[in-house]
Amino acid sequence: MRRNLTSLVCVSVALVLMLGVALAGCGEPTSTPSIKLGAVFPLSTTIGQEQQKAAQLAVMEINSHGGLLGRNVTLTVYDDGNDPTVAAAAVTKLCTVDNVNVLLGGMASATSLGVAPVLKTYQKATVWLGGASHLFEEAMVGCDWFFHIHPWDYMQAAQQWVALTTVATDNSCPLQKIFVAYEDSAFGSTSYALLQASLVPLGYNVTGQSFTSAYYGGTGDFGSLVDAANTFDPDYFAVIGYDADILPLLGAMKEQAFNPPLILGAPPSWPVNFGSDPLSEGITGFTMWTPALKDISPAAQTFYYAYIAEYHEAPPDYIGPLTYDNVMIVADAIQRAGSLDKAALITALEATDYDSAVGDDDVVFAPSNNITHQASFTVKLFQWQAGVAEIIYPYEVATANFTYPHPAWPS
Amino acid sequence: MSNKRRQRICLAAGIGAAIAVLAFWKPVALIYGLQAGGLYALVALPLAVALGIVGILNLSHGTLLMLGGYFAFWASTLWGVDPLVSVAPLLLVFFLIGMLLYRTTIRRALNATLFSQLLLTFGLYMVFQEVANLLWRGNARQLSISYSSASATIGSITFGTSGFIYLAAAIALVVGLVLFLRRAKTGQAAVAVGQNPRGAQLCGINKDRIYLLIFSLTVAITGAIGALYVIRYAIFPAVGMPFNLKGLCLIAVAGEGNLGGIVWFALLLGIAESLIRSFPGYGGWASIVFFALLIAGILVRTQRERRR
Numbered sequence: 001m002r003r004n005l006t007s008l009v010c011v012s013v014a015l016v017l018m019l020g021v022a023l024a025g026c027g028e029p030t031s032t033p034s035i036k037l038g039a040v041f042p043l044s045t046t047i048g049q050e051q052q053k054a055a056q057l058a059v060m061e062i063n064s065h066g067g068l069l070g071r072n073v074t075l076t077v078y079d080d081g082n083d084p085t086v087a088a089a090a091v092t093k094l095c096t097v098d099n100v101n102v103l104l105g106g107m108a109s110a111t112s113l114g115v116a117p118v119l120k121t122y123q124k125a126t127v128w129l130g131g132a133s134h135l136f137e138e139a140m141v142g143c144d145w146f147f148h149i150h151p152w153d154y155m156q157a158a159q160q161w162v163a164l165t166t167v168a169t170d171n172s173c174p175l176q177k178i179f180v181a182y183e184d185s186a187f188g189s190t191s192y193a194l195l196q197a198s199l200v201p202l203g204y205n206v207t208g209q210s211f212t213s214a215y216y217g218g219t220g221d222f223g224s225l226v227d228a229a230n231t232f233d234p235d236y237f238a239v240i241g242y243d244a245d246i247l248p249l250l251g252a253m254k255e256q257a258f259n260p261p262l263i264l265g266a267p268p269s270w271p272v273n274f275g276s277d278p279l280s281e282g283i284t285g286f287t288m289w290t291p292a293l294k295d296i297s298p299a300a301q302t303f304y305y306a307y308i309a310e311y312h313e314a315p316p317d318y319i320g321p322l323t324y325d326n327v328m329i330v331a332d333a334i335q336r337a338g339s340l341d342k343a344a345l346i347t348a349l350e351a352t353d354y355d356s357a358v359g360d361d362d363v364v365f366a367p368s369n370n371i372t373h374q375a376s377f378t379v380k381l382f383q384w385q386a387g388v389a390e391i392i393y394p395y396e397v398a399t400a401n402f403t404y405p406h407p408a409w410p411s
Numbered sequence: 412m413s414n415k416r417r418q419r420i421c422l423a424a425g426i427g428a429a430i431a432v433l434a435f436w437k438p439v440a441l442i443y444g445l446q447a448g449g450l451y452a453l454v455a456l457p458l459a460v461a462l463g464i465v466g467i468l469n470l471s472h473g474t475l476l477m478l479g480g481y482f483a484f485w486a487s488t489l490w491g492v493d494p495l496v497s498v499a500p501l502l503l504v505f506f507l508i509g510m511l512l513y514r515t516t517i518r519r520a521l522n523a524t525l526f527s528q529l530l531l532t533f534g535l536y537m538v539f540q541e542v543a544n545l546l547w548r549g550n551a552r553q554l555s556i557s558y559s560s561a562s563a564t565i566g567s568i569t570f571g572t573s574g575f576i577y578l579a580a581a582i583a584l585v586v587g588l589v590l591f592l593r594r595a596k597t598g599q600a601a602v603a604v605g606q607n608p609r610g611a612q613l614c615g616i617n618k619d620r621i622y623l624l625i626f627s628l629t630v631a632i633t634g635a636i637g638a639l640y641v642i643r644y645a646i647f648p649a650v651g652m653p654f655n656l657k658g659l660c661l662i663a664v665a666g667e668g669n670l671g672g673i674v675w676f677a678l679l680l681g682i683a684e685s686l687i688r689s690f691p692g693y694g695g696w697a698s699i700v701f702f703a704l705l706i707a708g709i710l711v712r713t714q715r716e717r718r719r
Binding site: 044045046049184207208209210211212214215217218219220221223224225227228229232242243244245247248251252254255256257269271272273276277278279409 | 437439440442443444446447450451544548549550551552553555559560561562569570571572574643644645647649650652653654656657681684685686687688689690691692694695697698
């Protein structure tokens with residue numbers, strides 16, 4: 001009797017669940033399946049979370065305007081764990097299980113390199129944002145379905161040098177003696193080696209000192225490094241390190257009254273609330289976007305205020321607007337292609353002409369050293385002035401004039 | 412004069428001469444080396460006390476420093492409390508955290524194998540770090556304190572002075588700990604428990620209470636050091652690991668109960684690293700000093716033990 005009752009309860013529960021599933025299915029419009037975009041971001045990091053927020057914002061905007069081709073857009077995001085193997089597995093799932101129409105996203109070069117074989121296996125239409133290393137570019141040679149957003153490392157270096165020399169010439173700043181404080185992992189060491197290799201043959205006096213970043217076991221002692229730089233007496237002092245290293249280094253410079261005419265920092269992201277620290281005044285850097293661009297670019301302004309309205313915080317970095325652009329470029333191409341056919345999509349992407357949220361107008365895809373579809377985003381020189389990261393160069397998007405030489409350290 | 416004393420005088424004279432040469436040759440490196448060494452000593456001392464008396468190698472030590480740093484950071488950011496003022500409340504708060512940790516986890520692992528203890532404290536390390544990651548993200552945060560980049564000028568050299576906080580605190584801590592362990596009754600009981608737990612228990616000392624007190628005290632000191640740390644440096648969830656490693660290295664070189672030795676070796680490490688960093692192009696070699704000191708220390712100690 002008791003056994004029969006248990007069976008009855010089990011059968012009832014199963015029936016209720018089946019009915020629930022069936023009813024839930026009724027709500028979905030079976031005739032118009034959504035357009036599926038797939039992305040991987042390093043979700044455990046602040047940058048990855050910003051990417052996800054910006055990408056979702058773009059999708060929400062697209063859907064609120066009726067979607068694409070009369071269909072809703074869905075974005076499936078997986079965490080790449082900042083790990084090439086995890087990223088490769090995530091992209092495999094996007095291609096095989098989720099069967100997305102277009103792949104996008106990505107962040108670090110190492111994870112992008114790990115994903116390259118998977119991209120080549122499935123050959124989906126891909127508009128990849130991440131991976132600035134030329135090694136990733138070399139891995140994607142001959143892939144006509146592959147479009148890349150972020151400038152390659154050599155493109156960034158060239159653009160940065162043009163920006164710096166142009167601004168220096170226009171403001172009569174000497175740049176002959178250069179001291180570089182670089183962190184000793186691959187990021188800093190490679191950048192310093194590239195800088196030396198390109199500038200020393202041109203007659204520049206370049207020297208540098210490595211340090212271990214706080215992120216890789218360093219303890220933030222910059223006293224001796226600054227002493228060495230002070231002895232060298234450079235025209236231009238560059239820091240290639242991470243956000244955790246910037247303020248302790250500037251603090252040590254202030255302590256030793258070492259105030260070179262030009263100080264440039266190149267961290268992947270700046271410390272939280274860096275602008276509110278008095279030591280930030282007059283520090284220059286390179287980026288693709290700063291909030292100041294909202295005052296001169298309508299596209300940048302639209303993105304900036306939409307992001308704040310949705311998330312009640314300002315986008316902390318250029319990677320947010322760039323990810324938003326990544327989704328919008330795909331959406332624009334799908335709309336113009338009129339279908340999800342891969343060949344039509346490639347043709348539409350090749351005809352891209354897009355006003356971006358990072359302030360660059362008329363972004364197009366053009367060949368780079370090794371691939372045929374590289375987006376024409378530009379790196380910008382900016383300077384911290386009264387707590388705001390003001391764009392200095394290119395002059396077309398400049399939001400302030402360059403302050404030179406570096407002001408006296410705050411007392 | 413005994414042979415041992417003569418050796419000590421020779422060693423002290425040698426170190427004094429080396430410091431004098433350095434003061435003329437690379438004064439800035441010497442100053443910053445002393446400051447960095449002070450910080451290393453400060454971090455290593457509570458770790459050494461926990462290991463020497465409670466017998467636990469606390470791998471979560473660095474994350475406790477990080478949590479103390481975050482407490483001080485937020486107290487300063489939200490309510491304008493100077494990190495130096497945060498030291499006193501942090502001592503109390505982290506003492507309670509230490510008691511909680513001891514009661515809930517550490518006590519259960521005291522009789523376990525070293526491997527189990529390491530796994531436990533490493534687990535705590537991971538939990539604390541991930542909690543910090545979830546709460547405050549991985550980005551570096553730094554306070555803007557007026558005296559953090561204060562400086563002084565002697566002759567032609569200008570140098571930062573706020574780093575001397577670490578040196579002063581390390582000296583005060585080592586003196587305080589030595590006095591406590593030698594003079595105070597509880598300190599003497601703690602030393603007895605550290606040397607022979609069973610014998611101390613037979614003499615009527617409550618071993619469990621001593622363990623609780625000493626472990627909580629080391630956690631309290633570590634949390635308070637976090638407040639001093641944020642005066643000069645950026646804080647982020649993974650900030651503690653290098654200090655864990657340096658602390659362990661110093662204990663291995665100086666010996667478990669040798670608190671004075673830890674301070675000397677910490678200063679030596681700080682000065683050596685700072686000296687190497689003062690030569691452009693050779694900064695990368697500074698991290699090797701740490702391993703060189705560890706290997707040399709272990710070799711010397713092994714040789715000594717063999718002779719005995």
